[in-house]
Amino acid sequence: xxxxxxxxxxxxxxxxxxxxxxxxxxxxxxxxxxxxxxxxxxxxxxxxxxxxxxxxxxxxxxxxxxxxxxxxxxxxxxxxxxxxxxxxxxxxxxxxxxxxxxxxxxxxxxxxxxxxxxxxxxxxxxxxxxxxxxxxxxxxxxxxxxxxxxxxxxxxxxxxxxxxxxxxxxxxxxxxxxxxxxxxxxxxxxxxxxxxxxxxxxxxxxxxxxxxxxxxxxxxxxxxxxxxxxxxxxxxxxxxxxxxxxxxxxxxxxxxxxxxxxxxxxxxxxxxxxxxxxxxxxxxxx
Numbered sequence: 001x002x003x004x005x006x007x008x009x010x011x012x013x014x015x016x017x018x019x020x021x022x023x024x025x026x027x028x029x030x031x032x033x034x035x036x037x038x039x040x041x042x043x044x045x046x047x048x049x050x051x052x053x054x055x056x057x058x059x060x061x062x063x064x065x066x067x068x069x070x071x072x073x074x075x076x077x078x079x080x081x082x083x084x085x086x087x088x089x090x091x092x093x094x095x096x097x098x099x100x101x102x103x104x105x106x107x108x109x110x111x112x113x114x115x116x117x118x119x120x121x122x123x124x125x126x127x128x129x130x131x132x133x134x135x136x137x138x139x140x141x142x143x144x145x146x147x148x149x150x151x152x153x154x155x156x157x158x159x160x161x162x163x164x165x166x167x168x169x170x171x172x173x174x175x176x177x178x179x180x181x182x183x184x185x186x187x188x189x190x191x192x193x194x195x196x197x198x199x200x201x202x203x204x205x206x207x208x209x210x211x212x213x214x215x216x217x218x219x220x221x222x223x224x225x226x227x228x229x230x231x232x233x234x235x236x237x238x239x240x241x242x243x244x245x246x247x248x249x250x251x252x253x254x255x256x257x258x259x260x261x262x263x264x265x266x267x268x269x270x271x272x273x274x275x276x277x278x279x280x281x282x283x284x285x286x
Contacts, residue, residue, distance in 0.1 A: 029170030063098030070240020
């Protein structure tokens with residue numbers, strides 16, 4: 001279950017973003033599981049429900065959100081010659097290393113430089129007043145994750161996996177990382193859970209029969225959502241249209257709305273501010 005207090009009894013760090021009500025980390029111990037897709041569509045579903053949402057692309061080496069959100073050629077503007085103004089896209093405010101480098105540039109930095117740029121993305125960006133900041137973490141359990149846990153009071157993490165055992169093995173490491181960095185885990189999202197043939201409507205478990213629910217039960221956390229393979233998803237993302245934009249009435253869009261509701265309800269139930277809990281509940285009432 002989500003922990004409302006750090007397991008070692010220490011207090012969480014004071015938030016450096018007083019205008020942000022909840023920071024949500026979306027991560028996985030493994031690359032290629034659709035983590036960025038989940039982060040973007042979760043943010044859009046929260047925004048669609050009435051929240052003010054920003055997205056921080058913390059994958060410094062492989063930033064993909066500018067492409068997925070249709071702003072690959074955009075650049076953040078400056079205020080007072082130092083403070084960046086996030087790029088606005090699909091109703092979201094977004095900052096990414098991909099907005100600051102050329103498309104074919106490679107970021108070849110050691111750990112301290114990663115921490116420095118993350119510090120700038122947090123301290124030198126005018127994030128304004130937001131209900132949620134969704135952070136798209138890079139794969140693995142390294143410097144970026146540690147820096148985020150030290151810089152911000154993260155309300156909770158959504159962990160993304162696919163049904164394969166090799167993915168679940170990496171998720172176990174990610175779960176241990178969040179435990180050590182005192183970031184509570186909200187729950188799991190299973191991506192690419194199955195494929196439904198459009199001709200026969202038969203469901204195929206492309207990556208094998210899922211044991212994700214079993215793992216979630218073992219770890220004492222909820223399985224928040226299972227997302228099937230959608231043939232529209234990749235081409236739409238290449239066009240800069242997340243699935244909530246490309247197919248708002250489709251099955252995946254509804255699943256992301258349910259995911260957003262589950263995340264919102266968990267965070268509202270653990271909020272120290274009753275007014276915030278009541279406000280967020282209104283987003284999804286009716």
